[in-house]
Amino acid sequence: MKERIKDARPMMDLMAKKVFSNTEITAQFIRDILDLPVHHVKILDGTQIHNHQFEDIKTYVTSIDVLAALNDGTQVIIEIQVAYQFDFIKRLWLYLCNQVTKNADEHKKDGVETHKLAEELLPVYTIAITQKRYFKDEEMIHVFCFKEKNTNDELKVYFKGFEEEQDLALMAFLELEKYNKDKIQEYKKVRWIEFFGNQPYTQSPEKILEQADRIVSRIDWTKEEQKMYDERTRYLQAYSSFLATIEKDKKDAINQAMTEGLEKGIAKGLEEGKAHGIEHGKKMMIISLIKDGLLSKEEGAKRLSISVFELDDYLSTDE
Template structure:
């Protein structure tokens, strides 16, 4: 039986993850741990609101799992929850960053900032992705990327307006839940968030902030509307996974039946070919006997019969 921490909910479910990050204390600590930034406070710019799905005949509720948080120093962080494997997910995450940078610059233009000075107003936009599936070929569950020198890995840091220390232009952090191992040697401040979102038992005594996060995902403390959305989404998830299990079972059964039919057809074809070859051989042997008898009776010459049987006269001699 799967060893899980919370039997009542799935932290990676979009609605549940959104509710976790709607708590600014939890979000601040999450960013503090993953990006190793001195976060004093966090404001949510996007990701806290509930969105109704336009095609309600299929699903009555839907949430956008992307979260955009702004730190007290102006730094912006995109948090993305990814359950299913998507080939272009990393590029899509980079696109989100680029779009946010572009939007920020457009806002400055509306404020009348001259294009020549837009670079002075630039603020860093970073991203954190929590993925159920693996996107990198090694065994590490945590990857952090930034701009660095190819020779000595020195970070490319610049001065941003309103931020005391220099910062890297870009940072992207990936947490891959599928790679989680209890005996990992990676930084536990980061690993504990894999345990949280992966619904794994904590390998260290959870600190207050993790207990707070666990309290948030407890459906018994949710509003009536949130419970309704959660129950609906859980039914959708259960139906989806049941469908996958059915498709898998049907595929395995089809393969088994196809294999059995292949074997049966192979046997039938083998028998048929054997019969045909046997008949052919019998006919050939009968024809040879008739021709050999004609030679023995002096009605045909050895030369003629050898030619008809495609034999040399010396080979024909063995049958006489």
């Protein structure tokens, strides 16, 4: 594939957060994908970059989710998904439901009576940008809403502060793997697939995409941000090598591959080489793989020889 920008990684979690921290870009992205009259946005969550330390294991990691509030109060969750995960769509729905519940809890704190909570709630929608395909057709972009089964009428309701009825729920998906420059219909939407897929633009980019390209080119990044990016790139390269090794010999070479992957990708991960260090490093790498969307929870639990519920405990205590 010919890259639009050499070695750019728009789908890297750190990079995506950097892009969406620009409120003009985020506003245009939501405007294009969900067809909403967005005037401005506020990023509620998703711009922070954390330095997690796992004892001797150090790397820069970020939470992938971006939560944006539109000028009318509507909230939009943006999720980046690199590797295919069987339950990803359900997980995205869970994020939406959790955010609605969180908003309701905030109103409870303000003293709103339970039977009046529904009056205070505002729309919460989701957009997923996925590297892999999740739907069998060849449509690059899907936007789902609630519809009546027989008449196909959309389910819309009145929300506080809105003059017209709004969709109760919207879930949009951009599938980069389906990109086909010969089947473009709505370029305002598809241009974001070209952007995140690092594909050459099929039309002259507008100013907003030029801003986004400048970010992924890292022209104006600080030295600290450059360091984070370099650290993250080396870490993900170690992941790729690690996964490739596992695929060659899933049974006999798993522990050896994990040890080698940690030694190459994480400077101090397995210095002592003792059994405790190996097991700890193995657990930490699998947790990181799951958080980066490179490994499903089911596969991670299998490789750790534990249940998915036990793995959930690991993930929750590691936040």
